[in-house]
Amino acid sequence: MHRLDVELGDRSYAIHAGGDLLADPEWLARVLTAPALFIISDDNVAPHYLPSLRAALGQRLRGELVLPAGEAQKQLDTLSRVFDHLAECRIGRDAALVALGGGVVGDLTGFAAACWQRGIDFYQVPTTLLAQVDASVGGKTAVNHPAGKNLIGAFHQPRAVIADTDTLATLPEREFRAGLAEVVKHALIADPDFLAWLEARVEALNAREPETVGETVLHCCRIKAAVVSEDERERGRRAILNFGHTFGHVIEGALGYGQWLHGEAVAAGMVQAMVLSRTLGLLNEEEQRRAVALMERLKLPCEPPALSVDTWLEWMSRDKKATSAGLRFVLLDGLGRAIIRDDVPESRLREVLACEMQSP
Ligand SMILES: NC(=O)c1ccc[n+]([C@@H]2O[C@H](COP(=O)([O-])OP(=O)(O)OC[C@H]3O[C@@H](n4cnc5c(N)ncnc54)[C@H](O)[C@@H]3O)[C@@H](O)[C@H]2O)c1
Numbered sequence: 001m002h003r004l005d006v007e008l009g010d011r012s013y014a015i016h017a018g019g020d021l022l023a024d025p026e027w028l029a030r031v032l033t034a035p036a037l038f039i040i041s042d043d044n045v046a047p048h049y050l051p052s053l054r055a056a057l058g059q060r061l062r063g064e065l066v067l068p069a070g071e072a073q074k075q076l077d078t079l080s081r082v083f084d085h086l087a088e089c090r091i092g093r094d095a096a097l098v099a100l101g102g103g104v105v106g107d108l109t110g111f112a113a114a115c116w117q118r119g120i121d122f123y124q125v126p127t128t129l130l131a132q133v134d135a136s137v138g139g140k141t142a143v144n145h146p147a148g149k150n151l152i153g154a155f156h157q158p159r160a161v162i163a164d165t166d167t168l169a170t171l172p173e174r175e176f177r178a179g180l181a182e183v184v185k186h187a188l189i190a191d192p193d194f195l196a197w198l199e200a201r202v203e204a205l206n207a208r209e210p211e212t213v214g215e216t217v218l219h220c221c222r223i224k225a226a227v228v229s230e231d232e233r234e235r236g237r238r239a240i241l242n243f244g245h246t247f248g249h250v251i252e253g254a255l256g257y258g259q260w261l262h263g264e265a266v267a268a269g270m271v272q273a274m275v276l277s278r279t280l281g282l283l284n285e286e287e288q289r290r291a292v293a294l295m296e297r298l299k300l301p302c303e304p305p306a307l308s309v310d311t312w313l314e315w316m317s318r319d320k321k322a323t324s325a326g327l328r329f330v331l332l333d334g335l336g337r338a339i340i341r342d343d344v345p346e347s348r349l350r351e352v353l354a355c356e357m358q359s360p
């Protein structure tokens with residue numbers, strides 16, 4: 001087991017990552033320190049992993065809620081259902097919520113914790129690759145709105161993250177691939193050496209070789225923790241973690257939440273952001289070709305769905321990075337070097353949106 005720390009002053013916390021963590025009730029009981037706990041999970045995850053967590057918490061467990069799985073649940077009605085259960089179980093200010101599942105359960109539980117009685121603690125126990133490499137770290141919590149992804153949310157850091165990589169054994173193939181998109185994102189925005197490391201390990205990743213996957217989780221957490229420690233509330237640099245999301249969130253919302261998985265939409269969105277970067281002279285053809293080749297070898301979607309330019313622009317106008325002055329883009333100024341730009345000419349953006357994909 002490895003421990004990494006997210007340094008955020010009095011909101012600092014540990015990420016515990018490794019195998020067999022959910023099989024150790026004494027250790028779990030020591031990490032989940034709150035005097036009363038309430039678990040939120042979904043109906044794919046709970047049959048596998050809820051019993052061991054339940055056993056570890058013993059008398060301190062005050063209730064649990066198992067939601068239907070899927071992105072469609074990340075919405076206000078479900079949040080309201082969560083609050084009904086917290087009220088029924090008399091969950092007070094010294095209690096903590098435990099998110100056992102993927103990013104949907106994590107984002108929803110985190111936001112419930114941020115709101116309940118004006119804010120209680122919560123723990124992340126991520127069980128998807130995507131949640132272990134990204135969603136469980138950094139304290140972005142939210143639900144979707146029909147008008148846009150994650151429009152209603154809060155920054156609320158977990159007390160600890162417990163990423164048991166053994167849980168990935170039961171994760172469906174499509175979900176595992178979606179997680180690889182956020183892995184590639186971390187390399188493209190911040191770490192050219194990690195990009196080369198991934199290129200050399202495509203077969204191991206495709207075979208879900210546990211040691212390689214474990215190292216991948218740790219390294220992504222290292223990158224994300226560093227960015228979040230520098231800019232917790234996305235006043236500036238943290239926006240690089242949004243690479244591919246300006247486009248990806250449109251795909252998710254416009255097609256209906258859950259049609260494209262978040263990671264799939266981010267993958268196609270990263271290619272669009274690279275095309276835009278190339279159009280602006282920031283990225284060269286060879287760099288784009290190299291990044292897309294890696295994504296194709298990892299069997300990630302690299303082409304966006306056909307949407308009208310007006311549809312793209314309308315959804316993008318609600319992107320949270322946008323300011324009154326206009327849209328803000330995360331672009332690549334070379335592989336492993338993300339930059340944030342407010343001055344992309346609309347004509348260039350329209351050109352990119354009008355093409356399905358501009359092959360170099
Ligand atoms: N807060 C953040 O920083 C952040 C970062 C990235 C993504 N997100 C959000 O995360 C969400 C996507 O998360 P996700 O990809 O984990 O999706 P998810 O939570 O929907 O999980 C994917 C699917 O796998 C199932 N599952 C989860 N773990 C399993 C396991 N171990 N075995 C078998 N089945 C399992 C789930 O039931 C679900 O059907 C999106 O809403 C996205 O916006 C948030």
Ligand SMILES: O=C(O)C(=O)C[C@@H](O)[C@H](O)[C@H](O)COP(=O)(O)O
Nearest residue numbers: 134138140149150238241242245320
């Ligand atoms: O942690 C961040 O910051 C991210 O942007 C990580 C993203 O992978 C994640 O999907 C996040 O939820 C997107 O944030 P949003 O602010 O665009 O909703």
Ligand SMILES: [Zn+2]
Nearest residue numbers: 182245262266
């Ligand atoms: Zn994401």
